[in-house]
Amino acid sequence: MFKKNEEFAYLLPWLENSYKKIIKSYRNKTLPQSLIISGLPDTGRRNLAFVLSTSLFLDYDFYPKSMDVNSYTEFLELLNTNIDHHPDLYWVHPHEKKTISIDQIRNFIKDIHLKSHQGGNKVVIIDTADLLTAQSTNSILKTLEEPPDDTYILLISSNIGSLLPTVRSRCQVIQVPTPRIIDSIDWLKSSPSSFDDKSWSVLLNICDFLPLRAIRMESSPLLERFNKAIDKLKRVYNGEVALQDIVTEIVNNDFEDFLTWLIIALKLDIKNDFNLKDEHSQNVFDAFNPLFKSLTTKKKLQQLDLVEYLKKNLNSGLNKEVALRNILLQFSR
Numbered sequence: 001m002f003k004k005n006e007e008f009a010y011l012l013p014w015l016e017n018s019y020k021k022i023i024k025s026y027r028n029k030t031l032p033q034s035l036i037i038s039g040l041p042d043t044g045r046r047n048l049a050f051v052l053s054t055s056l057f058l059d060y061d062f063y064p065k066s067m068d069v070n071s072y073t074e075f076l077e078l079l080n081t082n083i084d085h086h087p088d089l090y091w092v093h094p095h096e097k098k099t100i101s102i103d104q105i106r107n108f109i110k111d112i113h114l115k116s117h118q119g120g121n122k123v124v125i126i127d128t129a130d131l132l133t134a135q136s137t138n139s140i141l142k143t144l145e146e147p148p149d150d151t152y153i154l155l156i157s158s159n160i161g162s163l164l165p166t167v168r169s170r171c172q173v174i175q176v177p178t179p180r181i182i183d184s185i186d187w188l189k190s191s192p193s194s195f196d197d198k199s200w201s202v203l204l205n206i207c208d209f210l211p212l213r214a215i216r217m218e219s220s221p222l223l224e225r226f227n228k229a230i231d232k233l234k235r236v237y238n239g240e241v242a243l244q245d246i247v248t249e250i251v252n253n254d255f256e257d258f259l260t261w262l263i264i265a266l267k268l269d270i271k272n273d274f275n276l277k278d279e280h281s282q283n284v285f286d287a288f289n290p291l292f293k294s295l296t297t298k299k300k301l302q303q304l305d306l307v308e309y310l311k312k313n314l315n316s317g318l319n320k321e322v323a324l325r326n327i328l329l330q331f332s333r
Contacts, residue, residue, distance in 0.1 A: 008050040010067035010075060013187060014179035015048045019064070022174060023055055032172040033147040036129065038160045039176030042210035046127060047075060048176060049154045053089055053123040056152055068190035069215060087117035093127040100126065102135040109143050112151050122151045129155035130162050137164055144170040184211040193218055202226070205284040206257075208264055225254050226261065230287040237290055247325045255320055259311040262288065262327075266304045273297045291331040303330065 011019055025031035037045050051064050067075065085091065090108040094100055108124055116122050126132070132140070144167065147153055155171060157163060179187070181204065188200045188211055195203070195218070206226045207213040217223075232246040250258045265288035274297075292300055310323055 008054045008075070008078075009062075009064055010071040011051045011064035012044040012047050012067045012072070014177060014183055015044050015051075016066075018048060018174060018176060019051065019055075022052060026056070027060070031152075033151060034144045034153045034155075034171040036155045036157055036160060036163070036168065036171045036173045037176060038157045038173055040178055040210060041158045042207075042212035042216075043176050043178050044212065045156045045158070045176045046079075047072075048174075049125050049127070049156055050075075050079075052154065053086070053125065053152075056121045056123050057086055057088065057118070059120065069188065070190070070192070072212070072215065086123075088120065088122040090122070090124040091127065092124065094131055098131065099133050100129075100131050100136050101133065102139050105132075105136045105139045109140070112143075113148050116150065120150065122148070124151070124153045126153070126155045129157045129167070130159050132163075132167075137167060141166055141170065178209065179211060181209055184209065184214070187211055188214060191215065191218070199223070202284050205264065206261060208260060222257070225257065229254055229258055229261065233287050233291075243328060244325065247321055247328065251321045251324060255324070256311065256314060258324075259307055261285070262307050263304065263311065265289075266292065266300055266307065270297060270300050270304070273300070291328070295331065303327070306330075 022031065022035075037049050039045050047067065054064070055062050065071075090111060092100060092104050092108055112122050112124060126140075144153060153171075155163075155167070160168065160173065181201075184204055185197060185200050188195075188204065189197070200214070203217060203223050204211060204214045206222065207217055229250065232241070232249065235241045236243055236246055265285035268285055269289065269292045295303065307327060310318070310327070314320070
């Protein structure tokens with residue numbers, strides 16, 4: 001028997017407003033049965049979907065508790081175990097393959113047309129809908145448009161633009177927010193880690209302000225690698241090493257991370273041009289500022305597009321070393 005305190009009873013604090021709006025619609029009987037839970041990775045989309053499933057199973061007899069870092073770790077462990085979850089919960093996600101197959105879709109469609117095990121709602125979580133194949137997408141369209149009674153289908157997506165318009169038009173989109181930096185730092189401090197506020201702030205910044213990514217990276221060498229990359233840039237500015245030397249090192253060791261940091265630094269610098277400063281972000285990326293000092297805002301935006309394009313096409317056969325060197329040289333012109 002499923003009990004409300006056994007599974008998925010804790011919600012990340014920055015998701016509370018989104019959760020309240022969904023539950024209000026449900027209680028007013030205006031909640032669509034097909035929803036897309038969309039947002040950046042590491043913002044809690046999966047947590048919202050599973051807590052919402054608990055609410056739909058327990059109807060009005062549930063309100064989630066606030067999730068700290070320890071309960072988030074327990075949530076991840078719960079997802080990764082092989083224990084049986086609620087019998088009316090269908091969690092569809094890729095296993096060894098990197099896509100969600102048509103057979104997985106057909107299996108849950110067949111099951112949700114049967115009577116529920118506990119006489120209440122049935123919930124399908126498609127995690128993530130971005131990994132649906134063309135065949136599996138086509139096979140789910142009719143079900144999204146007309147789900148069986150008392151059945152809710154939750155599609156998790158990090159790139160809603162990748163979903164076909166025929167999918168988007170059949171669902172209501174729930175946008176998961178990225179928490180404010182100060183709220184993220186407060187949440188991260190609930191960790192038993194020995195990190196101080198400054199260390200959490202730096203780690204959060206270099207994790208693109210995503211707190212769940214920062215927790216994942218806490219015990220990794222990411223912070224150390226970031227500090228080394230900053231030292232390399234400073235040595236170039238001081239004339240101690242040639243640009244080509246650090247480009248080779250970055251490509252071999254930190255290429256994708258360096259592009260991420262370059263993108264974050266560019267965005268912050270562009271915000272500064274419009275007087276949209278963020279006190280929690282200014283100092284972390286100061287070492288990148290000399291790269292941009294001679295650029296107009298228009299040129300910075302062009303460079304941002306170029307770096308983002310490079311990051312999206314890392315596996316396209318581009319010569320990474322040549323591409324990065326050209327980008328850094330353009331910054332210095």
